[in-house]
Amino acid sequence: MELFSEIEDVIVEEIKKVFELDYFSIGTVQFGGIIIVCMVKFKDETKLNSQWKEFNSYLTAKFIPTVKDDYSKWNFYVFYFSNNIVNKSLKYEIENNKFSSRKIVIDNCESITATEINNVISEHITNDKIQINVENKEISTFNKNASLANILDKLSLSKKNDEDMQNALGQIENIFKDEI
Template sequence: MSYSVEDTIKILEGKFQNIKFNFKEFEFGGYIPIFFISPKDSKSLEKYWVEISNTIAIDYQARLQDEFRAWNIYLFFITNFPIKKELKYKIENDTFSSRKIVVENNVDENLMINEHIINIITVSNNQNEVRDKKFTPNKILNTSLKDKILKKERVTKTAGEAYQELLEELKTSENEI
């Protein structure tokens, strides 16, 4: 028996009444199921995130026929309140069933997808501004490493000397180390 995503959302809303759920499927090399989960407060998030993840895994993910979908499920936990670092770390580093991301500001769903799935980061409204910036080498590094050959060995004598020279130069400049 296969549950539809609508059935899964109804199950979630029935179990977790103080949490809002939304679903979107995004095409990116295949279809990626994305659940947007918005708890009312941090206690609800802390208390229910594991159970929500398990419910999605059992009632939705386990019933998927498409392996790409099954292996690429995202859960975005969206809050309008600060989250303890420990809780955010615990949620985002849980590897069971899906990728979990905690977003502390209620951001547009498409922006979350761009940043966390496609890895597009909006740096500026003017895209040409970013492209026009030219690379300029760091004067200290450039001077210290000029004409030195650093081989792919653990630490060559030249690499060690260059490192020491850089440290000394950085100590005498305004840079912090």
């Protein structure tokens, strides 16, 4: 099932002209509303390091104002792909930047295919591959202890008399002491 629906927009051609990119695509994911998803791959890590902020600002200034739906504006993702493992400090800086979109770095990715895009969306947006295993354990039946029941029957819980409660507790403790 295709999660990502690519959209054709003037911004796609503009961005390809302004930035040196190996890959760029913008589209939507239907998940509780329309989520805007941008996939981008710079030529190398040096370009990623020097241009990701400018790219993000350009996209925010040129594309986001055309989006009319508030849900989509608040649920805007940019995935930065890289062939190599991205430097931890750069990855941290990108992913923790709170301006305009949720940014995620996908490193060590040779090619951006429809399968890869669906996997990334599944892992980071829809989480539809999470498997929850609930183990049903056999529960033993409860057996009423006649001695405890007798003590509790004598105790009037509506009164909440401290002396009666202490007396009942003492009797219960004696029963269990005798069993050990």
